[in-house]
Amino acid sequence: MKPFLSITLTTLKMLFRNNQSLFFTWFLPLCLMLIIGYVTRSNDVSIRLGVVYDHANTNAQTIVDAMSAVDALEVTADTKELETAALQDNKRDLVIEIPNATPNEITVYENPSNPSQSAIGKMIVQQFFQPPATVTFITETISSKPARYIDFLVPGIISMTIMQLGIFGTAFAIVDAKQKGVLKRVIATPIRPWQYVLGNMLARLILSMTQAGILITVAWLVFDVHFNHWSWLLSLIVLGNIVFLSLGLFVSGLAKTVESVPVLANLIAFPMLLLGGIFFPTDSLPDWLKLVVEKLPIAVLADLMRSTVTLDKGLSEVYVQLLILIGWAVVTLFLANSFFRLQERD
Amino acid sequence: MEHIISVDQLTKRYKDLTAVDHISFQVRPGEIFGILGPNGAGKTTTLEMMEGLKVITEGDAVINGISVKQHPRQVKHIIGVQLQSSSFYDLMNLKELLEFFGSLYGRKVDGMALLTKVELADKWKSRAKELSGGQRQRLSIAVALVNDPLVIFLDEPTTGLDPQARRHLWALVRDIQKAGTTLILTTHYMEEAEVLCDRIAIMDSAKIIAQDTPTGLLKLIEQKATIKFQVKNHLDIAPLKQLAAATDVNRMKDTITISTSHVQDTLKGLIEYDLTHPVHFTDLQVHEVNLEDVFLNLTGKTLRD
Structure with missing residues (x-):
């Protein structure tokens, strides 16, 4: 040899x-x-999203239901006080408020201690509110395969x-x-x-x-x-x-x-x-x-x-x-x- | 060919130290040639230069017509080497180890046959570190044999071995000689050099101070024997120097050593001296002269520290 x-x-x-x-x-x-x-593993896959909305608002309800169906999102819904308090306790990565009067003006509360989760969450959430005419870009990949x-x-x-x-x-x-x-x-x-x-x-x-x-x-x-x-x-x-x-x-x-x-x-x-x-x-x-x-x-x-x-x-x-x-x-x-x-x- | 090895003015110099100083010697085919000397004399450095492991500062060694200085790799093909440290890879068994070393020479080796030759066949599954000192030395001789070398170098093959293991190894070395291989070995045991070697070079402080057959070396000095005895009292050793044939008298605590060129004359003189000046000696011994005495005589120091 x-x-x-x-x-x-x-x-x-x-x-x-x-x-x-x-x-x-x-x-x-x-x-x-x-x-x-x-x-x-559990922390990665899900972004903890708190939603504040009027349950009588059927439009908002449809959107929340759709968000709940996304694997990456762990959706909870409650009053504004309770949800923002949960965010301060680091139990939410992101909280959004869907007002009845102006459904297109969504307030987003980010969690600064989980910036990446917040950012990813925000991008996913944006999907649900974008007018169909707007071109979606990066959000596509991120929503289909979160980092x-x-x-x-x-x-x-x-x-x-x-x-x-x-x-x-x-x-x-x-x-x-x-x-x-x-x-x-x-x-x-x-x-x-x-x-x-x-x-x-x-x-x-x-x-x-x-x-x-x-x-x-x-x-x-x-x-x-x-x-x-x-x-x-x-x-x-x-x-x-x-x-x-x-x-x-x-x-x-x-x-x-x-x-x-x-x-x-x-x-x-x-x-x-x-x-x-x-x-x-x-x-x-x-x-x-x-x-x-x-x-x-x-x-x-x-x-x-x-x-x-x-x-x-x-x-x-x-x-x-x-x-x-x-x-x-x-x-x-x-x-x-x-x-x-x-x-x-x- | 008269000489298979010819070493000419071989020298190894480090920055501030000359480890080997212009030594020359020749070895005939089939001989066991010994380099005898104390630790630090330059024996290992000499061997390692001849093996192509250390760069030669000056001079050269020619083995079977090949200059080590010019073609170290070619020389490595025809020599077998046993180094002073005999450790090997721990994660291979003996048979694999021999076959691995064979492959480094580009040879296919029958590991079992070699192990049989050094009486380690039943240990083939062992790891080198599990062997005793003597077994490990035999293994490293087997490794030195993997390439069917013309010349084998053994560096202090029996250092640290018990007397039985040492004799076992001597027998193995003689077997290798009988098969026609030339051997060069270093040792600081004078009895080993005396018993095993056909010719010996005595080395001290980087130089060869004498080389001959064992009997030739013994004839180098006038002294033929040593007479030793114990005395209890104070004794003036000056008169003992006057004894017939006495060449030297030494006192170490209670032991008096008389070197002599004629045992009978000196002994007779000692006993006559005792009649007039009672010495009260006990434990009288007479030793034939050996290489230790030769070394002491040539260098003024003992072989073992």
Whole structure:
């Protein structure tokens, strides 16, 4: 067998036999996705809408009935005082008042603590009051497929696992082999360094794809998350892996002992995990921080996955982000090449 | 071919340290060649330069006509290597491990046959970390054999092993020699070098200070034996230096050591001296000279710290 393939197969075999790493790479992200997905599910799907109207008004009643039929809306009707009080208690995302006298002048009370729910709710509600002549635009997509948190979360979790596997998985395995002297024994064979590194990286890429496949399948079966553009998704996983595997090699080059791997790796990964828009949108961050954070490789990768995969955007709309990610790939490859050596220089 | 290995002025210099200093030696095909010396003498660095693992600063080693300096990868094809650290991937069993290393040489290897050769066949399902020290060394010798090498390098193969495991390994090394393979090994055990090696280079502080067959090395020094005994009282050792054939006298606490070039003469003198000046010696022992004494004689220090 070719040395290169042999290294890939052997690495894969060892990856699948390592129970500890299996837990972290397979089980943990899956659990995370399922738990967060379930916990946030009810809140996502429904926007809590309070309606204040005169029950004798048949026009208004027809509209309220129609709104109640929308899955995304959780409609309650009561007096103005009670409904606005409920909104202040954060029990409504949006309250509307349909006056008897002027049915076209709807008063909308928004909940500032749930801006996105309010905004989405407002857009849905507008549907019911627009004159037929008015062209409806974005509201179409939003009403047919509301932006659910789970659609945001799943690409984030996939990006996170690519990062964790790339940085931690690579660095732990390589520094351990280096420290134990196994790597030296491998170098004592006629194998070329690139064969070892690429063989290893290919194995990790395959693992990463298998894992993304599992997450995507579970997300589809359990949460009805639909991914489109498979070739896009595949190229993004490859590109993401190039960035984070290179960072893993970079950390392997810096770390002298296995004990220093988590310290160095966390220095890179932890800020990205927290701020990189994996679990929540970066919108709520201060502007100056947002400017930096939005360009982190994890944020770019997650966003690209979301916009191109989940929401079905075209290449022209995301090419800037794509260029940023390619830029990161170039930078991290350079870092890996400058800092990582199979053999210590002497 | 007279020599399968020819090392010429091999040197390794670091910034402020010369680890190996212009050493030269030759090894004949089928020989077991030993490099004997204390820790830090430069034995491992020498081996690792010859194995293509460390960059050669100066000089060269030519193995089977191939220069290590110019073609390290070609040399790696014809040598087998056992490193000082004998750890391997923990998640593979022994058979898989051997077959994996075989594939790195582009070879299809019969893992079981190799394990049988080193008497580990019944352990084929084990992981390397589950083996004892001696078993692990035998495994790493099996790994060194995966490419049917012409020359095998063993770096301190018996360090840390108990005497039984050590003898077991010696037998294995001789078996490999019988199959026609040339072996180069390093050790800081003088009895190992004496028993196992056809020729020995003694290395100290980056230099080879002597090289010969074990018997040749023993002839290097005048001393033939050591006489040791214990004394309880204070004893002036100066008169003992005058004993017939005595070359040196040392005192360490209550132990007096007399080096001699002729045991009978010195012993006779000692007993006659005792008649006139009672020494009250106990526990009298006579040792044949060994490589330890040679080393002590050549360098002024002992082999083991």
